[in-house]
Amino acid sequence: MLKNILMLCDSATVRGGIENVAFAEAKELARRHYNVALFAAEGPVDKTLVEAGVRVVCLWQPDILSNPDRPAAVRQGIFNTVAYRHLLDLLKDYSPDDTIVHVHGWTKALSSSVFSATARRGFKVAITIHDYFSVCPNGGFYNYRQNKICTKRPGSPGCICCNCDSRSYPTKLFRVVRSFVQGRNMFKNKNLFVIYISRTTHDAVMPYLGKHINEAFYLRNPAMIQSARPVDIAHNDTYLFIARLSPEKGARLFCQAMTDLGLKGCVLGDGYLKEELVRAYPNVEFAGWVDGDQKDAIIRKGKGLVFPSLWYEGSPLTILEMMSYGIPCIVPDRCAASEDVEDGKTGYIFKTGDLASLEEAILRYEEADIATMQRNIISTFNSAECSPETHTTNLLHIYESILS
Secondary structure, eight states, rough: OEEEOOOOEEESSSSSSHHHHHHHHHHHHHTOEEEEEEEEEEEEOOOHHTTOOOEEEEEEOOOOOOOOOOOHHHHHHOOOOHHHHHHHHHTTTSSSTTEEEOOOOOTTOOOOOHHHHHHHTTOEEEEEEESSSTOTTTSSSSETTEEOOSSOTTHHHHHHHHHSSSOOOHHHHHHHHHHHHHHHTTTTTTEEEESSSHHHHHHHHHHHHHGSEEEEOOOOOOOOOOOOOOOOGGGOOOEESSSSOGGGHHHHHHHHHHHHOOOEEEEEEESSTTHHHHHHHHHHHHSSSSHHHHHHHHTTTTEEEEEOOSSOSSSOOHHHHHHTTOOOEETTTSGGGGGGGTTTTTTTEEEEHHHHHHHHHHHHHHSHHHHHHHHHHHOOOGGGGGSHHHHHHHHHHHHHHHOO
């Protein structure tokens, strides 16, 4: 019988979507009276975890990118001996018979040393595939130099020789070494399980992980989505883009489409591309990164969402958020966002990275019966299906299957 859940995450404070998911799970599991602990490298400790009754074991180490001692950062990234020793000691407090070790993130600080520790102690390990670092050296199956999806086999000669990293080729080589060591450490585990958050992540990683794991389970990420009053899209004329302003998110594609078609566009997001895009596209509104009532007010002026991401993504929550407003979405075919859109009924799907295809999809939407499209969304979308409570119930079913 399941009693204990030990979650592993690089950081004990929220740094992004991985921590948001892990912490939501930990707090909900603790609320249901399970013994939950979080093992992390980087501080500070999120006080809401402690308040929820989660035991937090923090090593107070920097992540490898912020560590000023670069040789030490390289060693930590490849094999974090401090994390290995502390996790070995911590696992003495638990029994493999009633404990699940759930790994959410390890590449930024903990390293794959945690897999060596769990293998040595004989625990069953579940890994949630939030990104693609489990198999791909740069974590994205994406060539950041050419701004396109990479189809090279991870770790192959073609992969190693390809300068695809967003930082530099030496960084890519470090990541190749890290990935090689990671594979050796991960696959020491004979009780390894995968939790994938979309069909896209499953199809990307399973050709490389499949023979090394016992079973794979589908569990989409939780989302705090409130059923909102539908937006009056029939009387709106602004297309929305909501994402970080980095090349792989496709903001430039959105702005160019709005410019070519003479349509109104509004960008909600920030990032290092912002100044360049503001200069290049004066016809597009740039609202910055907004939240709360300000974000709600802008969304309510939206006619549709364009999500032109150039890479696979994992499980983008923006699409669910738009559905809660009854806003149709225009999404690329090779991105996980396409799993939530029915072409021609709740939105449109275009060819990834193809400006002409995107513009054709937008024009189709301009001519469509969007009121019917909105009714299709409202009749099928159920925010409770992605709530933290439902997510945790489904997660517990997975845990019980793993233990049994």
